[in-house]
Amino acid sequence: MLAAIFDLNGPQRFVEWGWLRITVPNLIVVGLLVVAFFVAVRTRMSSR
Amino acid sequence: MTAPSPTDERPYDLVKEIMFAVVVITALAVILAVLFGSPDERAKTIADWARADGIDFVSTALAELDGTSGTATYGPPYNSTPNAAQSLGPMAPAEWTGVGIPVDTATDFVLDPLSKLAVTDPALMDALTTYESAPADQQSVWTAAYGSSLPDAQISDSGTIEMPAGKYGPLPTIFTGLLRLARSGGLDPSLLGDNYFPLDSTKPLLFLSDGEWFASLGEGAGLGGDQWGIMNGVADWPGQTWLWLYTFWYQIPPWSTSPSGDLLVYLTMLPFVVLTAALPWIPGVRTLPTKLGLHRLIWKDHYAAQQRQQD
Amino acid sequence: MRRSWTTAVRERIETELPLENALPDRQPAFVRSTVYLFGVGTLASLLTVIGSGLVLAIFGPGWWHTTTVGAFVNSVHLFSVQLMFLFLALHFFAQLVMATWRRGRGVTWMIGAFSFFAAIVAAFTGYASQTNFEAQWIAVSAKDGFNAIGVGSLFNTLNTGQMLALHVAVLPAALSLLVAWHVVLVRRRGVSPPIEDGEEMRP
Numbered sequence: 001m002l003a004a005i006f007d008l009n010g011p012q013r014f015v016e017w018g019w020l021r022i023t024v025p026n027l028i029v030v031g032l033l034v035v036a037f038f039v040a041v042r043t044r045m046s047s048r
Numbered sequence: 049m050t051a052p053s054p055t056d057e058r059p060y061d062l063v064k065e066i067m068f069a070v071v072v073i074t075a076l077a078v079i080l081a082v083l084f085g086s087p088d089e090r091a092k093t094i095a096d097w098a099r100a101d102g103i104d105f106v107s108t109a110l111a112e113l114d115g116t117s118g119t120a121t122y123g124p125p126y127n128s129t130p131n132a133a134q135s136l137g138p139m140a141p142a143e144w145t146g147v148g149i150p151v152d153t154a155t156d157f158v159l160d161p162l163s164k165l166a167v168t169d170p171a172l173m174d175a176l177t178t179y180e181s182a183p184a185d186q187q188s189v190w191t192a193a194y195g196s197s198l199p200d201a202q203i204s205d206s207g208t209i210e211m212p213a214g215k216y217g218p219l220p221t222i223f224t225g226l227l228r229l230a231r232s233g234g235l236d237p238s239l240l241g242d243n244y245f246p247l248d249s250t251k252p253l254l255f256l257s258d259g260e261w262f263a264s265l266g267e268g269a270g271l272g273g274d275q276w277g278i279m280n281g282v283a284d285w286p287g288q289t290w291l292w293l294y295t296f297w298y299q300i301p302p303w304s305t306s307p308s309g310d311l312l313v314y315l316t317m318l319p320f321v322v323l324t325a326a327l328p329w330i331p332g333v334r335t336l337p338t339k340l341g342l343h344r345l346i347w348k349d350h351y352a353a354q355q356r357q358q359d
Numbered sequence: 360m361r362r363s364w365t366t367a368v369r370e371r372i373e374t375e376l377p378l379e380n381a382l383p384d385r386q387p388a389f390v391r392s393t394v395y396l397f398g399v400g401t402l403a404s405l406l407t408v409i410g411s412g413l414v415l416a417i418f419g420p421g422w423w424h425t426t427t428v429g430a431f432v433n434s435v436h437l438f439s440v441q442l443m444f445l446f447l448a449l450h451f452f453a454q455l456v457m458a459t460w461r462r463g464r465g466v467t468w469m470i471g472a473f474s475f476f477a478a479i480v481a482a483f484t485g486y487a488s489q490t491n492f493e494a495q496w497i498a499v500s501a502k503d504g505f506n507a508i509g510v511g512s513l514f515n516t517l518n519t520g521q522m523l524a525l526h527v528a529v530l531p532a533a534l535s536l537l538v539a540w541h542v543v544l545v546r547r548r549g550v551s552p553p554i555e556d557g558e559e560m561r562p
Contacts (some may be wrong), residue, residue: 050415055387056387056388057386057388058385058386058387058388058390059384059385059489060383060384060385060386060390061384062382062383062384063382064401066399066402066403069396069399069400069402069403070407072403072405073403073406073407073439073442074403074407074410074439075405076438076442077404077407077411077434077435077438077439077442080434080438080441081431081432081434081437082431084434084435084438085431085434086430086433086436086437086487087491087493088423088430088433088491089491089492089493090424090491090492091491091492091494091495092492094497119418122506124506124511125506125511125512133507134503134506134507136434141507141509141510142506142507142508142509142511144361144509145509145511145512145513147511147512148511148512149512149514149515153467154460157402161362179404229389234388239515246516246518247519247520247521247534248493248515248518248519248521249498249517249518249519250515250517250518253367253498253499253517254496256427256495256499257499258390258417262495262499264498264501265496267490267514269496270502271496273500277500278500282439282493285437286441288482289444290439290444290447290479291479291481308507309505310504310506310507310508311507311508314504314507315506324472324475325469325470325472325473325476326458326469327455327468327562328460328461328464328469328560328561329465329466329562331561334458334460334560334561336458337455338554338560342456342497343456343457343458343477343554344430344452344456346392346394346456346457347389347392347457347553347554349389349391350388350389350553351362351553353388354498358428359376
């Protein structure tokens with residue numbers, strides 16, 4: 001078994017805006033959340 | 049083909065849907081695991097601490113001995129230090145439930161572990177006896193003197209603490225003994241007590257958390273409470289984004305500045321918890337989400353079919 | 360003759376949740392929106408969490424620290440949890456904007472909320488029982504909050520044995536029970552219909 005392809009160890013990367021401080025991976029997760037909801041609201045499942 | 053009506057039904061395969069979902073989600077989790085792995089930084093031991101920052105270790109051990117450390121002055125559930133429990137007015141839940149996990153820092157973190165080592169070291173045994181049999185005010189004189197000189201001390205390669213000249217009584221022997229025990233790895237198991245199966249890490253973790261070294265590791269990793277740390281993952285892994293609201297309060301006063309900040313945060317979160325669970329029964333609030341109008345997008349086809357039927 | 364409890368339970372189930380409702384093969388046409396996948400996404404993620412968690416439990420809490428296979432399974436467990444909370448948040452928000460507690464579905468909503476809280480506690484005990492630096496940090500940091508509200512003696516984050524036992528036995532049982540109850544209630548009442556003009560948002 002190989003080690004992970006991307007090594008996420010290392011200094012924590014974050015974004016700061018006033019009192020808001022969010023790590024980059026958390027920001028990505030929140031972004032995925034917003035995109036997923038936006039897409040889901042506008043799409044329909046095909047008949048199965 | 050006739051236009052769909054609002055009462056139409058469609059075929060739906062529930063079992064297939066859940067099987068499909070499990071396969072897709074498992075595949076996604078496996079792919080993400082292969083791509084990114086997961087963090088696993090080795091746990092820190094007292095030995096690590098004593099080797100990395102001996103002065104901080106000894107300073108903390110001194111505070112445990114003279115009862116001034118964070119744990120020693122914590123109050124319930126570890127001890128009954130007066131006015132230490134977090135409170136809001138008359139509300140002090142920690143006081144109400146009392147000392148459920150008694151910890152005597154001087155005995156548990158310093159004197160007891162050393163007494164085991166002292167069996168093989170007569171000088172250490174003498175030093176311990178001298179300290180323990182001295183009156184309290186004499187002990188305080190020694191610990192105060194030792195504490196004020198400690199910032200200027202050096203630690204030799206062999207683990208001896210080289211202090212500036214002073215009247216420290218038996219403390220140099222005691223703390224050199226403790227430092228050597230810690231650095232050898234012998235203090236960690238001592239702190240886990242006499243239980244053959246050491247599944248409870250309360251004492252070593254309390255000791256570790258009283259020092260600057262452990263705190264600096266967490267803060268350095270961006271995991272501190274005032275760094276939105278509760279929500280953060282380790283390094284570049286995703287963290288616990290679902291704790292965003294709980295974490296938020298710790299960033300702003302008065303929650304961030306109050307000595308009862310934790311209690312305040314929990315009390316602040318309580319109405320949100322109740323609101324979430326009881327939302328359907330709260331008039332006014334329960335009508336707010338639909339004002340966003342997102343349901344019109346979700347049920348667009350249904351409303352269109354309904355409109356067609358009415359026309 | 361005194362009424363049989365078994366008969367009573369069976370008849371109750373047959374009335375409240377006949378198999379056609381428990382395992383339907385037709386649904387209203389409006390259930391085409393993709394948002395209706397969020398619930399099953401959450402459920403499927405929970406199953407992956409439990410599956411990967413079972414593997415970690417079978418081999419013991421030290422295994423994943425010392426083997427690459429174990430580390431991989433731990434990573435699957437981590438990302439299953441991330442996916443579960445992602446779908447949970449989406450599912451929660453979708454139900455919120457569709458006001459799906461209407462027409463007798465208030466308890467369904469409430470059990471869903473309790474499931475969310477149980478999931479948070481389950482995740483917390485997981486983080487606290489990792490037996491690595493992150494677990495040490497989380498346990499030490501979290502203890503102050505629990506101590507402050509007076510439950511610190513009962514729920515000792517620094518007691519690794521307790522945290523692990525809660526995480527592996529108590530919380531999965533509680534969470535599974537709540538989620539099962541939630542799903543039964545959804546099937547019992549059926550999917551919430553679209554909001555009618557002027558409809559009240561009461562349960």
